[in-house]
């Protein structure tokens with residue numbers, strides 16, 4: 001498959017007609033909820049196609065449309081829709097084609113709110129589900145039922161990085177008329193192009209790498225023109241979880257540097273992992289691009305570059321030791337989310353009571369002594385020195 005012209009997509013696509021804006025290099029923010037028509041005939045045409053004209057900003061907006069074009073092109077998709085969060089993008093993509101009586105298959109450890117959507121929310125509307133450990137495609141196949149309409153994938157996920165063989169799952173699903181949706185937030189469109197592998201809908205939490213500056217919550221859903229129109233006329237317009245023009249403008253700006261951010265982050269992450277691997281207090285590392293990862297052959301085949309999200313467990317008996325480590329870090333901010341310019345830390349221990357005993361985790365759960373790092377744009381030496389002094393407190 002031909003590589004997209006990244007520079008064109010990021011610097012120009014959707015912005016070519018600069019004369020409309022007196023030559024402005026950075027596109028204006030169309031901070032307008034409504035767009036007026038000169039004639040009844042023009043207004044009638046606007047009602048006929050709210051997705052591709054500008055009538056009302058809940059449907060389409062010129063600033064948001066620039067971003068739509070860029071993200072669709074990055075994913076190799078025909079079209080895209082922007083949402084006010086990644087959770088909204090996933091919910092819209094999941095709900096668009098489902099009816100009472102349908103069944104959904106989902107990976108065992110999806111993002112927490114994807115799990116809630118499928119397990120708690122859709123159940124109220126008569127949609128059943130199965131969560132499966134989908135590292136082997138055969139496990140998905142075994143879970144399919146005559147009423148299965150959708151397979152929800154997340155490859156890799158963002159705590160322990162399990163992957164699915166996307167081409168194999170897409171082939172299996174297409175043969176049975178089942179739709180596939182992938183949460184591609186971890187890999188970004190640069191490192192994993194799922195539409196080309198046969199996946200129907202690709203969602204991102206654009207809050208993470210795509211925006212990359214920890215200042216916008218946003219989501220995107222990419223797919224064929226027909227599927228995107230189905231989502232638009234269904235959950236997109238009815239639930240109204242659109243992205244504001246100003247946030248779209250910030251995201252256009254954040255997106256411009258995606259390739260260089262990802263390059264820098266991948267290189268720094270390599271150095272951090274090499275340090276952790278050699279450290280006696282580190283028990284195990286989770287990183288899909290590490291040759292030691294059990295699914296490394298799949299990431300080597302299915303993805304191109306690497307990301308900066310990794311997890312590791314610390315050798316200890318109680319989460320008190322984890323707390324000493326985390327509290328001592330100076331250059332990693334302790335919080336949720338990931339994918340920004342700044343390095344972050346998320347200790348699983350924070351969702352358990354203090355001084356929880358560290359034991360073998362149950363299958364399908366995340367170890368209590370696991371710490372997740374999101375590597376940002378700092379110098380590798382700075383981050384490694386910080387990790388070294390904090391590991392001394394364990």
Ligand SMILES: *Cc1c(COP(=O)(O)O)cnc(C)c1O
Pocket residue numbers: 085086087088111154157158183185186204205206207208217218219337
């Ligand atoms: C953060 C995240 C989401 C949700 O995105 P929001 O923008 O926070 O709504 C979905 N999937 C993954 C993998 C995430 O990390």
